[in-house]
Amino acid sequence: MSLSEFSLIERYFTALEQPASPYVDFAIGDDCCLLSIPDDMQLAQSIDTLNANVHFPAEANADLIAQRALAVSISDLAAMGASPVAFSLAISMPQVSEPWLADFSRGLQQAAQHYAIALIGGDTTKGPLSLTVHVQGVVAKGKALQRHGAALGDCVFVTGSLGDAAAALAFMQGQLSVAKSAQQFFKQRYYQPSARIAVGQSLNDIATAAIDVSDGLVADLGHIAKRSGVAAVVNVDKLPLSAELQAASSPEQARRYALSGGDDYELCFTAPASMREQLLELSELIDVAITEVGTIVAGSGVRCVDGRGSELQLSQTGYQHF
Amino acid sequence: MSLSEFSLIERYFTALEQPASPYVDFAIGDDCCLLSIPDDMQLAQSIDTLNANVHFPAEANADLIAQRALAVSISDLAAMGASPVAFSLAISMPQVSEPWLADFSRGLQQAAQHYAIALIGGDTTKGPLSLTVHVQGVVAKGKALQRHGAALGDCVFVTGSLGDAAAALAFMQGQLSVAKSAQQFFKQRYYQPSARIAVGQSLNDIATAAIDVSDGLVADLGHIAKRSGVAAVVNVDKLPLSAELQAASSPEQARRYALSGGDDYELCFTAPASMREQLLELSELIDVAITEVGTIVAGSGVRCVDGRGSELQLSQTGYQHF
Numbered sequence: 001m002s003l004s005e006f007s008l009i010e011r012y013f014t015a016l017e018q019p020a021s022p023y024v025d026f027a028i029g030d031d032c033c034l035l036s037i038p039d040d041m042q043l044a045q046s047i048d049t050l051n052a053n054v055h056f057p058a059e060a061n062a063d064l065i066a067q068r069a070l071a072v073s074i075s076d077l078a079a080m081g082a083s084p085v086a087f088s089l090a091i092s093m094p095q096v097s098e099p100w101l102a103d104f105s106r107g108l109q110q111a112a113q114h115y116a117i118a119l120i121g122g123d124t125t126k127g128p129l130s131l132t133v134h135v136q137g138v139v140a141k142g143k144a145l146q147r148h149g150a151a152l153g154d155c156v157f158v159t160g161s162l163g164d165a166a167a168a169l170a171f172m173q174g175q176l177s178v179a180k181s182a183q184q185f186f187k188q189r190y191y192q193p194s195a196r197i198a199v200g201q202s203l204n205d206i207a208t209a210a211i212d213v214s215d216g217l218v219a220d221l222g223h224i225a226k227r228s229g230v231a232a233v234v235n236v237d238k239l240p241l242s243a244e245l246q247a248a249s250s251p252e253q254a255r256r257y258a259l260s261g262g263d264d265y266e267l268c269f270t271a272p273a274s275m276r277e278q279l280l281e282l283s284e285l286i287d288v289a290i291t292e293v294g295t296i297v298a299g300s301g302v303r304c305v306d307g308r309g310s311e312l313q314l315s316q317t318g319y320q321h322f
Numbered sequence: 323m324s325l326s327e328f329s330l331i332e333r334y335f336t337a338l339e340q341p342a343s344p345y346v347d348f349a350i351g352d353d354c355c356l357l358s359i360p361d362d363m364q365l366a367q368s369i370d371t372l373n374a375n376v377h378f379p380a381e382a383n384a385d386l387i388a389q390r391a392l393a394v395s396i397s398d399l400a401a402m403g404a405s406p407v408a409f410s411l412a413i414s415m416p417q418v419s420e421p422w423l424a425d426f427s428r429g430l431q432q433a434a435q436h437y438a439i440a441l442i443g444g445d446t447t448k449g450p451l452s453l454t455v456h457v458q459g460v461v462a463k464g465k466a467l468q469r470h471g472a473a474l475g476d477c478v479f480v481t482g483s484l485g486d487a488a489a490a491l492a493f494m495q496g497q498l499s500v501a502k503s504a505q506q507f508f509k510q511r512y513y514q515p516s517a518r519i520a521v522g523q524s525l526n527d528i529a530t531a532a533i534d535v536s537d538g539l540v541a542d543l544g545h546i547a548k549r550s551g552v553a554a555v556v557n558v559d560k561l562p563l564s565a566e567l568q569a570a571s572s573p574e575q576a577r578r579y580a581l582s583g584g585d586d587y588e589l590c591f592t593a594p595a596s597m598r599e600q601l602l603e604l605s606e607l608i609d610v611a612i613t614e615v616g617t618i619v620a621g622s623g624v625r626c627v628d629g630r631g632s633e634l635q636l637s638q639t640g641y642q643h644f
Contacts, residue, residue: 025364026466026468029469029549030402030468030469030470030549031368031398031399031401031402031469031532031533031534032366032367032368032398032399032401032402032404032459032466033366033367033368034364034365034366034367034402034461034466035359035364035365035367036359036361036363036364036365036463037357037358037359037365038361039358039360039361041358042347042356042357042358043356043357043358043359043365044354044355044356045354045355045356045357045410045442045443046353046354046355046443047410047411047412047443047444047445047454047456048412048445049412049414049445049447049449049454050447051414051447051448051449051450052449054447054448054449055447076353076354077353077354079353079354080352080353080354080356082354088367088369088456089369090369090370090371090412090454092371092373092452120367121367121368121369122369123369123370123371123454125371125372125373125376125377126373126376127371127373127374127376127450127452128373128449128450128452130371130414130449130450130452132369132371132412132445132454134369134410134456137354139356141358144348144354144356146348146352147351147352147353148352210353211353212353227351227352
């Protein structure tokens with residue numbers, strides 16, 4: 001017997017234990033949810049779709065799919081310096097599998113609690129497996145980090161390490177061999193990326209521009225450069241590479257993953273050099289690496305140089321969506 | 323040559339001519355959009371997915387698909403008595419077809435202007451054709467229409483006519499023959515439903531509960547009854563049926579479409595009998611039929627009776643999502 005949509009929602013979504021939010025007046029169970037936003041705040045929103053076999057393997061564990069979908073969307077809130085408030089989930093499934101839904105629901109709840117974000121609405125439909133997550137968060141009025149403020153002389157910083165998710169994907173597709181001891185690390189970097197909420201929230205008065213690295217550093221830093229009317233130079237010898245990535249691939253391959261691979265969901269931001277010390281303190285305080293990788297200069301586009309100043313040519317500069 | 327996601331967004335979505343909104347501070351072009359909501363208002367939100375060959379024929383005109391997707395979501399705002407503000411669109415497409423996108427973009431713009439709603443964000447991905455629309459609107463704080471306020475003795479009202487969309491679907495699937503002169507009417511009722519925004523906005527101090535008819539009158543009125551802890555009785559002889567529907571099907575078939583067919587996106591609401599006169603005036607003022615079809619009584623569930631009081635048995639009471 002198949003469950004009706006209403007029973008499904010009741011059992012696997014409405015029943016989620018999740019954080020209460022002062023901004024959510026009414027969540028699931030009517031034609032709309034209702035929110036109230038204080039006058040001194042702005043609501044930041046983003047929407048992302050993950051399709052089976054395009055953005056994740058269809059046979060992946062449902063709890064990991066749920067965790068990844070939520071983290072990927074929340075990463076956009078981090079990039080704006082916003083604090084997560086609520087999300088809506090539209091899920092299409094070819095058929096109702098209760099074990100799958102139970103796993104999915106568990107992963108969703110775990111991620112929702114981790115990021116303190118409440119499920120406030122959704123839609124469940126029949127169709128090829130696909131998730132669309134709409135997230136929203138609050139930020140003090142006028143304090144959101146955007147892409148357009150990078151200024152000449154600013155330094156370029158990134159959080160965490162880059163290239164792990166691209167290497168993980170190559171590993172899962174059988175194109176890269178990884179030591180047994182590092183396999184869990186890579187899977188986690190792909191399925192459970194750390195949306196850098198705490199960093200983003202701390203950057204409101206420090207960074208001049210910010211973006212999350214979803215399509216690759218060169219591509220995403222390129223958006224900052226374009227919006228800001230400047231160019232960026234990346235010193236590839238400064239790229240933060242995990243020990244696991246360095247062990248699994250050649251220096252050239254690791255660099256390529258870091259520059260052109262997507263899915264890391266680290267933050268890339270610009271700030272005046274005078275902020276270096278504050279960023280060092282911040283990094284220690286919240287225990288997230290923050291690495292200076294380049295500078296903002298006059299011109300357009302993103303150039304990559306090595307420590308001796310030689311320019312590198314990149315054949316592919318970011319994830320191609322079509 | 324295939325267009326990149328960014329060029330696509332630029333050409334077919336960012337360039338849309340659309341209404342300005344005082345609540346939208348920043349729309350497309352960063353990690354998030356930004357909204358400000360006045361303290362005396364609530365933000366009402368809903369999300370809906372339409373999948374090809376589940377919710378619309380894949381070969382349908384792209385401009386009609388766009389119009390339908392937007393109207394279906396906006397109908398949820400109407401059911402809350404909210405005024406449309408903004409929407410986000412996540413679209414998955416198997417490949418990039420510029421003629422298709424041009425049509426889609428034209429339909430989207432037409433509907434967005436009709437409902438005075440601004441596109442503020444989205445995602446374009448590769449995958450089976452699917453649209454997810456997240457809509458939001460504003461409503462005076464505490465004035466939203468919900469499902470739970472129906473009281474004993476209230477009358478049940480519906481807007482427009484019922485059953486046309488279900489008949490349209492039957493016609494398009496070759497299961498119902500329709501006179502040539504009425505075919506356009508039925509297609510329009512399916513692809514361009516009228517989200518009843520003006521009615522919803524006028525009901526804030528009149529209706530005790532409201533819902534939009536997406537799954538069929540019996541199913542949707544059933545949600546009001548359940549949430550309100552009451553029962554509803556529908557007099558099937560009072561159902562508003564279009565002349566086109568009455569001409570195309572037998573009285574029994576027309577009644578079945580009206581009671582159990584989905585996709586009409588009319589409003590169903592309850593109000594005290596003392597509001598009858600005000601509703602008549604409203605109906606004339608905004609030129610939308612408002613018909614009294616039943617009453618709220620003690621008990622649970624929805625019963626259907628004819629003019630002589632005989633009870634009808636319904637084999638299927640609403641659209642089954644799985």
